Structure formats: C-alpha cells, structure tokens
Amino acid sequence: MDKQDAGIVEDLSRTGTEPLKDLLERIPSLAGRSCEVSELSGGLTNRNYRVVAGGTDCVVRVFGNEPELPIDRDHEHLNSTAAASTGVGAPVLDYIPDHGMLVVGYIDGVTMSDELIKKPGNLRRVAESCRRLHQGPRFVSEFDMADVQDRYLATVRERGFRLPDRYLENMEAVHRVRDVLAATPVETVPCNNDLLAENFIDDGEQIWIIDYEYAGNNDPCFELGNIWSECHLSVEELEELITAYFGRPSPGKVARAQLQGLMSKYGWTLWASIQQATSSIDFDFWTWGMEKYDTAVGILSSGSRFERLLEDARIAD
Incomplete structure (x- = not known):
C-alpha cells in the first residue's frame, strides 16, 4: 500500500470496518502485492476502490451495513457473474463474503x-x-x-x-x-x-x-x-x-x-x-x-x- 492511500485507510476505518490495507490482504489476487488505490465516487451504500497491482486492474466493492435495507450479497455475486457472462457486466474476480467484498474487473471508459x-x-x-x-x-x-x-x-x-x-x-x-x-x-x-x-x-x-x-x-x-x-x-x-x-x-x-x-x-x-x-x-x-x-x-x-x-x-x- 502506497503512502498516498493512507487517507483512504483512515477514512474507511472511521466507518467501523477493517482498515482497507488489511481487507486487500484477504483478496487472493491482491494479497502481498504493492497496490495503487483510489476511491471511486458514486455508490451510496458501498465504498468502491480502484486497485491496480501489476497486471491486475480491478474495483473492490466494500459492502455497507444496512440492517433496515438488507441486500443479499450472495445473490449480487451470482447475478454479477451471470451478467459478466453476457459481456455486458464486468468480469467477477473475487468474492469474499466474510469480509463484505466483491472484486470485479475495472472498465476503462x-x-x-x-x-x-x-x-x-x-x-x-x-x-x-x-x-x-x-x-x-x-x-x-x-x-x-x-x-x-x-x-x-x-x-x-x-x-x-x-x-x-x-x-x-x-x-x-x-x-x-x-x-x-x-x-x-x-x-x-x-x-x-x-x-x-x-x-x-x-x-x-x-x-x-x-x-x-x-x-x-x-x-x-x-x-x-x-x-x-x-x-x-x-x-x-x-x-x-x-x-x-x-x-x-x-x-x-x-x-x-x-x-x-x-x-x-x-x-x-x-x-x-x-x-x-x-x-x-x-x-x-x-x-x-x-x-x-x-x-x-x-x-x-x-x-x-x-x-x-x-x-x-x-x-x-
């Protein structure tokens, strides 16, 4: 994790979740690798990060905690995988349900x-x-x-x-x-x-x-x-x-x-x-x-x- 990512880690820590650098270590395709991280704007219920590590360019979605509006994340993962098979959805690279993360390929556009x-x-x-x-x-x-x-x-x-x-x-x-x-x-x-x-x-x-x-x-x-x-x-x-x-x-x-x-x-x-x-x-x-x-x-x-x-x-x- 580069020093430029420290602000992102601190910001995520304030939400009560695990620091981002530790979360990234739990993703097999990113663990132990030097990563460039930037937060993506947009989502209201998730935190989304673009992570570049060597030849891997992906988006890590860190799920929000919404007890009143629960989202079935297993369904989201399976439906995302089905969408990816059509060539219209981003490829699904990893799913870490125990730590609330879905990793998809970054779309350059x-x-x-x-x-x-x-x-x-x-x-x-x-x-x-x-x-x-x-x-x-x-x-x-x-x-x-x-x-x-x-x-x-x-x-x-x-x-x-x-x-x-x-x-x-x-x-x-x-x-x-x-x-x-x-x-x-x-x-x-x-x-x-x-x-x-x-x-x-x-x-x-x-x-x-x-x-x-x-x-x-x-x-x-x-x-x-x-x-x-x-x-x-x-x-x-x-x-x-x-x-x-x-x-x-x-x-x-x-x-x-x-x-x-x-x-x-x-x-x-x-x-x-x-x-x-x-x-x-x-x-x-x-x-x-x-x-x-x-x-x-x-x-x-x-x-x-x-x-x-x-x-x-x-x-x-």
Missing part, C-alpha cells in the same frame, strides 16, 4: 450522465446492452417492485419513519397501476433494476452495465421505465429507447414502461425515507426521494394523462 445518455445514438446503444443482458442467463433472484414497496412501507410504518404527505392516499392510484400490469403479464428476464446513468460505462465500443445489488428477473419494461425515470428522459426519448429495444415502435410498451417507471419512483421514495432515518452517510436522502415522489404524484394525479397510460398499457402490441 466514460461513466455516463443524463446528458451523455441523450446524445445521438446512445439510447440505441443502451438498448443493445440491455437486450444482451436480458437475453443472458436467468438470475438467481426475482425482483417485483410491488413486493419491494410493500416491504419498505411495512418497515416505514412499523418504525415510525417519515412518510411524504398523502403517500398512503395516493396508494389507490398505485394499486390501479399494479392491477393493469398484473392483468397483462410478460415473461421476465434478468434485469439490473437500478439503471441510473452512472451505472452505464462507455468504453468507446460498447456500453457496459455495472452494479447488480438489486438485480433480479423482472419485466423488461421495468428496466426501460427505470431508465426513463432515473435518467430523466422525455417521453419522446423513451419512445426511441423502446423502439431500439424491441425493433419497432410500440405505444403499448411505452405506456407500460412509464407505469413501471412510476412504480420505481414511488417505491424508491420509501427507500429514501428509510435511509434518511438510519444511514450514517452524509447525503440528503429525503430530498432525493421527494424529487421522485413529486414527479410520480404529478402523473398519478394528472387525470386524463394517467387514464390514457392505463388504457394504452393494455394494448398488446
């Missing part, structure tokens, strides 16, 4: 942003990468946002955490969305389920998809609607994404993806509420969640626009 995603040609490339992932091996777990939201809501109410104004009153509209989606079931595929722009990396030849904490088999329109939601796409840009993914325009799937995007926003609002109440991370989770909540409520309460979405999502095209 540009981390995407909302602005980059929207540049000409990039939505098509994102759709290609999603399709490759979705055509790969099924994941070991399932993901249904309705179930996730129910679990989060139970936690918030049982623990007395803060709920946005009128959250429960708006659940009537949310249940109408659930009913429409359930009435038109689709075959699930392996999905990342958390595709904010920063989880795409462009190496100049292809767009990679990283971070499989919430991965599971799901409706492909949830994946596409989640991208619409997280990357702040317009409806027209969502139409472009849907057309590129399915190979043809599909008004029904555009509507379904929007409804799934609303489910995503509404569910992650509760994730933010739990994090705001329990996390030691210096981040304004509440404001982050309210942005999603306000956008979702704006559509759920939009009258004719919402009714049209429900109607169009029933179209079998």
